[in-house]
Amino acid sequence: MPENKRESGIALITVLALMATLGVLAASAVAISSYAAAETDTFTSLQRSILEAESVANRTLFLLLSDRAKYADRRLGEPEVSAGPRFLADGTKHEFIVNDRPVTVxxxxxxxxVDISGRNPSRQLSSLFPSKERNEALEVLNARLDDYADNDELVRDRGMEAPHYRAAGIPELPRNRPMQFREELFWIPGAAGLFPADPAGRSGAVRLIAPEGLRPLSGRASLYASAPEEIAARCLLTETETEQLKQAFEAWREGRKPLRETLPPGLLGKLEVNYSVRESGAYSIVVDTASPEYPGCRLAVTVRPSVGGRAIEYYEFIHY
Structure with missing residues (x-):
């Protein structure tokens, strides 16, 4: 009898262990299934967002061209003259609903x-970063930039040529000719710290380099497309003026309140000496399809519509 009880106990333990194992396997199967479903939903949402972003970019371009045809004066920062929304290159947020999903542009x-194209890419950097500490870092970057773009192996003071890049583990550099892409700047040691990405994740502080065959993006930088920190450095603004500028930009983009009404007298004129307040004719359309409910992508499209024609030059078309 005691032996039968022991056998019964062993059998019970075996059954319970088997049931526990089956429970773990079932829970694992449910977890894997839920993970796979979530992964599929995420992938599907991202793929949909790519098409939605392209759709919104095309729609925005159409509305921009329509606005240009209706309003010849492309000066930025002026009070509203129409009942409907304006489509200007001033960074104002526009919202669309695509397939019940919010999309911002x-x-x-x-x-x-700053323009780093050509064989003398450091030429526009001299007026930036007035502080002594940042000036020292800028001097080093200037030397490395010019060494990167020139066609010789002579090393400038504090510069870098092929032996230095090999020692740093990047033997393919330097290019030894003008840069083809602005992102090349960030291959050069020390550049990323001076030119961090903007809130949209782009290299907004560095001007896009025109692809071969397209007109360069030349001229004074747009005031409404420049970061307050860059403006403050170039115009030698105080901390108080920089904060006032940030608040003025916010008031314009959220409530269309002109800068002349929110900045102290004389400050706007100081800014307009260094920056343009008229559209150049080339535009960057940045679309963001992500939201708390749906994962999505961003799309950056840079175009120059031909004046009086139907052609559109594309400088950039990138998902990220």
Missing amino acids: RIFDATSG
Whole structure:
């Protein structure tokens, strides 16, 4: 009898262990199934967002061209003259609903940021970063930039040529000719710290380099497409003036309140000496399809519509 009880106990333990194992397997199967479903939903949402972003970018471009045809004066920061929304290169947020999903888009002037094209890419950096500490870092970057773009192996003071890049583990550099893409700047040691990404994740402080065959994006940078920190550095603004500028930009983009009404007298004129307040004719359309409910992508499209024609030059079309 005691032996039968022991056998019964062993059998019970075995059954319970088997049931526990089956329970764990069932829970694992449910968890894996839920994970796979969530992963599929995420992937599907991202794929949908790509198409939605392209759709909104095309729609925004159409509305921008329509606005240009209706309003010849492309000066930015002026009071509203129409009952409907304006589509200007001033960074104002526009919202669309696509397939019951919110999509936001902003239009910026593509002529913004420092120009690093050509064989002398450091030429526009001299007026930035007035503080002594940042000036020292800028001097090093200037030397490395010019060494990167020139066609010789002579090393400038504090510069870098092929032996230095090999020692740093990047033997493919330097290019030894003008940069083809603005993102090349961030291959150069020390550049990323001086030119961090903007809130949209783009290199907004650096001007896009025109692809071969397209007109360069030349001219003064747009005031409404430039970061307040860059403006403050170039115009030698105080901390108080910089904060006032940030608040003025916010008031314009959220409530369309002109800068002349929110900035102290004389400050706007100081800014307009260094920056343009008229559209250059080249535009960067930045679309964001992400929301708390749906994962999504961003799309940046930079175009220059031909004046009087139907052609549109594309400088950039990138999902990220």
